Amino acid sequence: MTDALPGSVAPALPLVQSARRPLLLCLSHLRWNFVFQRPQHLLTRAARDHDVIVFEEPIFRPGQVPKLDLHRVPEGVTVAVPLLPEGVQGPAIAAALRGLLDGLLAPEAGRELIAWFYTPMALEFAAHLRPDLTVYDCMDELSAFRGAPPRMLELERLLLSRADLVFTGGRSLYEAKRSRHPRVHCFPSSIDAQHFAAARAGGPDPADQAALPRPRIGFFGVVDERMDLDLVAALAAARPDWAFAMIGPVVKIDPESLPRLPNIHWLGGKSYAELPRYLGNWDAGFMPFARNESTRFISPTKTPEFLAAGLPVVSTPITDVVRDWGPKEEGGVGVVEIADDPAAVAAALEAVLARPRGPWLKQVDRRLAQLSWDKTWAEMKGLIAARRMVTRAPAGEAVAAARIA
Template identity: 75%
Template sequence: MTDAPPGTAAQSSAQGQPAARPSTLLLCLSHLRWNFVFQRPQHLLTRAARGYEVLFVEEPIFHPGISPRMDLNRTPQGVTVAVPLLPEGLTSDAVIAAQRSLLDELLAPEAGRPMVVWFYTPMALEFAGHLNPDLTVYDCMDELSAFRGAPPRMLELERALLARADLVFTGGRSLYEAKRNRHPKVSCFPSSIDTAHYAAARAGQADPEDQADIPHPRIGFFGVIDERMDAELVGALAAARPDWQFVMIGPVVKIDPAALPRLSNIHWLGGRQYAELPRYLGGWDAGFMPFAQNESTRFISPTKTPEFLAAGLPVVSTPITDVVRDWGPKPDGTAGLVEIAEEPVTFAAALQQVLERPRAPWLKQVDRRLAQMSWDQTWAEMDGQIEAGLRAATLRQRPAADTTLRRASHV
């Protein structure tokens, strides 16, 4: 254990005096690891930590011969990350029981505090379904049941989560349309942007060492590399344009790295920290989003779309529904901020077009659009709904207490 849990000395002030405990605990149950890729959960919960005490519980990690315990670390942004460490060889029922026990132990000192439970995965109901929080939030950022390796019970548990959730948020319009008739309070909060962070890419920073010797023009991608990527399209583009260099940043998960195309002008650099990304993007000439057209991409709303734009990079994407509707050309013929293409020939032509296009007029349109959105704004709107939900929960609890008082007055 490398840090103290919520409600302990970890919250002492810089002067050594105990800090006032935030009034509400926000418990997030996530299928994503905090230090994997900095994306929607991290953007939202670092902002949540300014007003709530945030406890981010990950999926377990297994080691041989250890006793079950919860590893706790506090991030610089004030989020406490909790990772269940479990012995290898447990049955699935034993894993669930161990997670429940560790979670109960972690929450025991917080008894009596207002609590919001924030779900990113319905699978967390297996070990957290017994909790009785003041408010339950389901932030549905992906259709997880469509992903490779999704547990068979995913859809069943999502139905249960929708039945108990007080608020449902979705990460894009397609997800909103899929969920809006399944719950009375569904709100669409599409991918947003930390503009200042990515705009640093426009400042002409020095290339990172592992990118400095890659020739131009450079076409770049960053993000998780999994079954959502059309690897055949990447290979076909690289083969068709050997004069272009394709820079690929991100961890490879759920697919065999050996199956990725290995041409000399494709550079698989691996994952990079969020803070490093602007330096890489600043050395690219265009971005591309070669998403496959399959069930796993049917509902996605890629966070990287506005991130490419904030970095000042023109981008071409395959026809992902939310990208087409929110960023692509309009039905009336008005140009979009993102070019859309599908086949290798048309995709290469679109990339050629954006490489040659004057940037200044396009960047003015980009900046006008990005000025209307931010993660700060998204979180503020979400938090408004949470606060209203907590107030309603408090009011629901009052009548019983008032009745008791009235009865007592007549004794």
């Protein structure tokens, strides 16, 4: 492998709270400040009793001397952003990232280290690490996403061979991974119900949607190859009297490909804190997911978030949405309507707009009471602690410890 680029030295960790706290190193393909989702929910809770570092993908700049931009975010997590010179490629990138990572961890030698992977691609520069515990939190089937690197599946096989625990972001992913590792645990999308329940009180309408007529049908989330743009266009054309509020950053697709009908309003990305105000002034939500390889295994976090906000929602027939939230005859709990073409989506939205909310909300709240990100993290933390008992146990005690784990 090519030597690391000159200057690839990282400063000591900032604001380490205690050498006795475990160090949790998260290797992520998602930026902390992109969209507040599963990694942010879990790692914010992990930071209560771990020193958490999120090592992001690099940013390339002309003439940049390789270094880490280290900053502490309000949630108590340290974010490490590698800055590399524009034009560096292939093995030189991996070498530079490895050098930066080693410099970051060197002052913490001897501390308990948990390596928490969201992407197998991080093994290109982190395969040499020997953490006390390795966790693979598989929140998506990344190999099916547009632009996935050719080595993704090969590196995932390597990661699965090294991981002590594998968590999956939904039932479909669990079913796809459970035969590939002895300790795979299903943790579907959860909810910070209190945050989104603020939407039920309504509140001031955000300025950029205040002029939109009613009824308002809303979507929030990343706008990419997982959205069925033809469905959105056909639905808006069929119901010109409805306003469609579309919130979220556009990535991996050409913004010019977005349908531009007069009643479709692309409002851009919003912060997690802002979302309840937007949802609180919508009449219904919809999840117009395409049916393709990139959506085959998804378990959208926005499903319980729509419900916690008190908004009825219609989704295309994504497997985990149908089984977890859809009609009871399909195994769901009967709180999300499922439809698979523009006419059926329009009919389902008309039905939920006309439906009394009270009885439906009681069903929703009974289901949501069983979920929380606090509960999810507590269960994950328990599995981690049990597995650490096994990895720490002397040979004579390992069998008994394994029974616990």
